[in-house]
Amino acid sequence: xxxxxxxxxxxxxxxxxxxWTAHLCGLCLALRGDHGxxxxxxxxxxxxxxxxxTEAQSGPGxxxxxRRTAGPCPLRGMRTASVAHGEGARLAAAVSLVLASAxxxxxxxxxxxxxxxxxxxxxxxxxxxxxxxxxxxTGSDVGxxxxxxxxxxxxxxxxxxxxxxxxxxxxxxxxxxxATAAAFAHTAVxxxxxxxxxxxxxxGRLFGRLAHLLDAVEDRExxxxxxxxxxxxxxxxxxxxxxxxxxxxxxxxxxxxREVEFTDGGLAHRLLVHELPDSVRRAFGTPSxxxxxxxxxxxxxxxxxxxxTPPGPPRRDRRGLLAGCAVWLGLACTCxxxxxxxxxxxxxxxxxxxxxxxxxxxxxxxxxxxEDGCCSGCDCGCDC
Numbered sequence: 047x048x049x050x051x052x053x054x055x056x057x058x059x060x061x062x063x064x065x066w067t068a069h070l071c072g073l074c075l076a077l078r079g080d081h082g083x084x085x086x087x088x089x090x091x092x093x094x095x096x097x098x099x100t101e102a103q104s105g106p107g108x109x110x111x112x113r114r115t116a117g118p119c120p121l122r123g124m125r126t127a128s129v130a131h132g133e134g135a136r137l138a139a140a141v142s143l144v145l146a147s148a149x150x151x152x153x154x155x156x157x158x159x160x161x162x163x164x165x166x167x168x169x170x171x172x173x174x175x176x177x178x179x180x181x182x183x184t185g186s187d188v189g190x191x192x193x194x195x196x197x198x199x200x201x202x203x204x205x206x207x208x209x210x211x212x213x214x215x216x217x218x219x220x221x222x223x224x225a226t227a228a229a230f231a232h233t234a235v236x237x238x239x240x241x242x243x244x245x246x247x248x249x250g251r252l253f254g255r256l257a258h259l260l261d262a263v264e265d266r267e268x269x270x271x272x273x274x275x276x277x278x279x280x281x282x283x284x285x286x287x288x289x290x291x292x293x294x295x296x297x298x299x300x301x302x303x304r305e306v307e308f309t310d311g312g313l314a315h316r317l318l319v320h321e322l323p324d325s326v327r328r329a330f331g332t333p334s335x336x337x338x339x340x341x342x343x344x345x346x347x348x349x350x351x352x353x354x355t356p357p358g359p360p361r362r363d364r365r366g367l368l369a370g371c372a373v374w375l376g377l378a379c380t381c382x383x384x385x386x387x388x389x390x391x392x393x394x395x396x397x398x399x400x401x402x403x404x405x406x407x408x409x410x411x412x413x414x415x416x417e418d419g420c421c422s423g424c425d426c427g428c429d430c
Contacts, residue, residue, distance in 0.1 A: 050256065057324075069135070069313075073097055073130075073142065076131070076135040080183075098313055102313065104236070144192050154171060178192075189235060195225045195229070226250040226254030227248070228247070244305075256295040292329075
């Protein structure tokens, strides 16, 4: 569950990358601290937006928010790190657990993969139920009633069963919109800025719409091949209409955030204003940059187009299937596959986690000073 906001280090820059990583690790550790190791598998990029928004409004040190030094972790090469903690991280954990539970039940209902087998489906339902209860406990601790999320999930199933050709796609996305609106708005409560609740609810509503649409677009072909239910296919919504709604949602989020009073909104602005358009382009398969694919380098120089690839270190002996699977399981349980540096479980080749991977060109331009001047007066790390 990586989410739709998957930023690249090149676009974030060193300062915002460090902040983003602190919130990612903070969410992971909040899940482990309150709910055990297994809960860490629901760590996701979209969930950490809750932590980011809470801190952006309150600033460090307010309402228990701030940084703490986390102990050595495999995903950081056994190094310590400064990570986010406090009510924002715990709210993000509660929301992530409940929505992950919904995702699991959705896959069980669709009979996806191994979940088509009765024993596996039964075990998955039990895990989902335990996540519901755990999310409710943590939500209650920070004053958030997760019943609004559970209700949205329950209504989603009924709406999908009734949807057919001609059903407005926004009817299908409404439960997701309601859930994310409630989560975004509660960050204003935690930060002690209740006047921010209304615009954040609007931003959250549109973010939920966007997430639902992009998920449907990305899964459309796979769902068609497997016979799984897809909102775009079921309602007969063309991709052109889905793209229009996605672009409108991105614009609406930008406008809503202008009404929010932030203490330090640089990272929130970067993720929700600059990264979301790239998420839309990625989902619809359109280019995210009009520049060349390489920064300038003299012909033949390392890194230049057409330059020979320098030889890598000698390959070690490959692991067997079972040994590689055991290593993979260990990496997954520690989140090292997400943002660490590790050896491939089977080939032993050195690799970077997906946090290090980027889907942009290093020279990618920023359009934040375009027609509407959205970056005017902000500190989001943009150099334009």
